[in-house]
Amino acid sequence: MISTTLRIENLFNVLKKNFSFCISTQEGKVLHGNFSNAVDCGTLPAAILTAHDFFHPKAGDLVLLNDPFSGGTTLDSLTLITAIHIGSTQWLIGGRWELTKRISLTKSVDEEGLRIPPTPIGKDFTLNREILSMIEQHLLCGKAYATKVATASEQLWTLAKEFKSLYEFFELDNSSNRFAYKYFDESETRIKELIQEIPQKEVRLNGRTSEQKEKIDLCLKVERSQIVFDFLGSSEPQGHGGLTAFATMGLCLVSAVKFLRWKGGINEGLYRSIKVMTPSKCWLDVHYPSPVFWGFNCGSYFLNAQLVSAFSEWDPHKARPIPLFGPQLLRFEDSKGLVSGEVFPETPSSIEDNEANNPFLISKIAIRKNSGGKGEVDGAHGLVKEWKILEPAKLSWSLTHTEQKPQGVLNGHNGSITELTIDGDILPKVGTAHLKPGQTLSLLSAAEGGLRKPPQKEEVVDS
């Protein structure tokens, strides 16, 4: 069996993409996930399963969705699912693409944008343009949506064909997918062995977001070789919704995998090694029509930070700096309705790319010196970015860490807070503003807290 395990792993070492994708058996069990973020790790497999339950997609069929309660994330992401036949086996393939962020803090998910439940939009590797154009006509649908779906669908179908070629190159069994289940068992056994090697204890942690007042009450323990994430004391949503259970599960799994230093791929065997418990109506398991924008954009970062803290307490030797509680989101809309977005601290696009067709000129991108918290390992510094406005534009923004400093770990110092200004005037945490030509917008993004106590400088004794 080990040879098949190595073969599957080698296949996915060759098959790499710059978007999140997941390949599952026809029963919806994850063979491999290539996720660009932890949330996708829980939601994308769920989206595949939902699409399968509703439509049983055949090779070349295409199902579109963005509904968070069907396995999507925020409404400005795009999830596509297709299938591929290889011999007598069938595989389901899902991909996800992020579109320009829409900033919306509302009372219901339906006010956040156009919610698309699983919808068949392609057959035999051909898109149904009629349905797409009907979707595009909706008032809440973003600009050039059909073009973006078309590009993404081509990428997904190419991925499916490449997977088929590699499957054949690697000579995997095409008469049955039983080998995949053996691979899951092998992974499960191995990860459970790693779980047994860690200190067997219980960690309790309470945290609260200062801005939203959501509470996390987490008990982390090992039970029957499974890592249990028990969120039973966590609060209900406090006005802006929260995360879906799929997303919470993805964040828990990725944090456990990092803690265990698992070097293999993510597959069904790993999902079996964790158990996530949330109380009903908790902000970590919201249901329709709860809004999700805040949950996915900030709540997920907050949960991740709490998980890192809990694991750092579990085994201080494996402690990591606490990630920031959330990204800084900016959205520009020019007079023609064209939009562009900025998400800090995600990988920045090129300056020239960023300026093309936008109502601004970037005048500065720099490291925000001395902003990371001091520690044995200093926290990562934030960034400084300045825009000079060229044409009238509407700016919407949503910031985190505007009041609460990013925490240090194990006596590390705290990092610096976020500041957004227009011509020197500090802006609130969330809002919209009309920018005028000549104005300067400036963002000082938050910086991580330090890890452990900073080393003390040796005193120099003057002889």
Added chain:
Amino acid sequence: MSRKIIYYYGNYFSEVAHLSENEPLCHRVNNSRISLENSLQDLLIKNPEAQIEIYADNRELLRRFSKNEKFALFTTAGFEDWPCIHPELISLRIPVENIFGLTERVDSKGSVVTPLQDSEVEFLISKLNLMELKHVAIGLIHSNKNKSHEKIACDLLKKAGFNVQVSHVIDSKDEIERWCSLVTLIQQDLALENLKKYLQEKLKDLFARCQVLSKRENIEKNLSGVEVYLGLDGFTLSKDGQNNFPLSIQPTSEVHSSHWGFPGIKDTELGYEPGPILMGRGHKLTFLDLLLLDQTPAHLPEVQTNSKLKSRIYDQLKVFNERHKEEYRDPQKIADMLLQESFQKIRAEILFFAKDSTKIKVTGNISPHVKEFLRIENAAFAEDFDFNRVKGLGAQ
């Protein structure tokens, strides 16, 4: 008439060809055992009539001869930190103290927003002189839309005696791609110059009979189709003679105990100092050990297979097999399985890279040993598999 010797300075091994009217006479030099200057000196003394053409492999050239070499980067003011922020630019490791901002700006349509003043460049020139920096790379924002500012700075720098590379001559989609190529260009210049200086210093009068030539890629541009090079020096892929992409498995990739509790091939390369176990001095198991475990290739005299070395390899394989002892008791069976799976991966990488290209040529001195493993139907295995790099250079 003076004879010509071609010296191909590779990553781990150099190949030397003595050109004559008949077949060239070739031999290989292990770079970690004998230094470049000593090897050249030997050749020059033993062949008093010969002229040597030295070709350096880019990777080795850059690694050895531009490591601590400094150059300045001129960019648009406000973006001096950009090479320390963007992940692709970080990998270039440009020292931040050598990045200088010029007060100038061109917008995305190519119009000048802030004109560049000569005095600013002149001020920076005096600063560079104080810092004793002689090489400058100029990468300004939107210089592909309007090259005037880069040209002004370049002219002033050249006039002051600096070696300059500009970004507007590079065809690219954005400043990231442009700056990456720009820095590689300047590093190659520096490395080549340093190599020349180094050899001049070491070889003294003998250097008069040496000619140092630049990158091998230029010479390969006439090639068409996919070339798979499988040599002691490395495993690479190239299409139509452009750029060499390393395969994920290399001859000295380390074999270790993987997360599956079974031997696996690691990403790290161990190199040839001390080298694979089968070369007599190494202690760590490499892919090459598995491949040549049962062979005594006449064309690779560096490799020796004897029972002592073989049992050392078997012992390591047994230790690395923590969890599958029942299925794999025999270490030879482990080695066979690992080889088969590794070549399955190499084969997939080649076919995936080749895509629709039907012409696949396999060269390199390891290639005769992998024929049965690779099983690529339309691949042509070079008949002259050894020293094909240096012979190729000699044929130019």
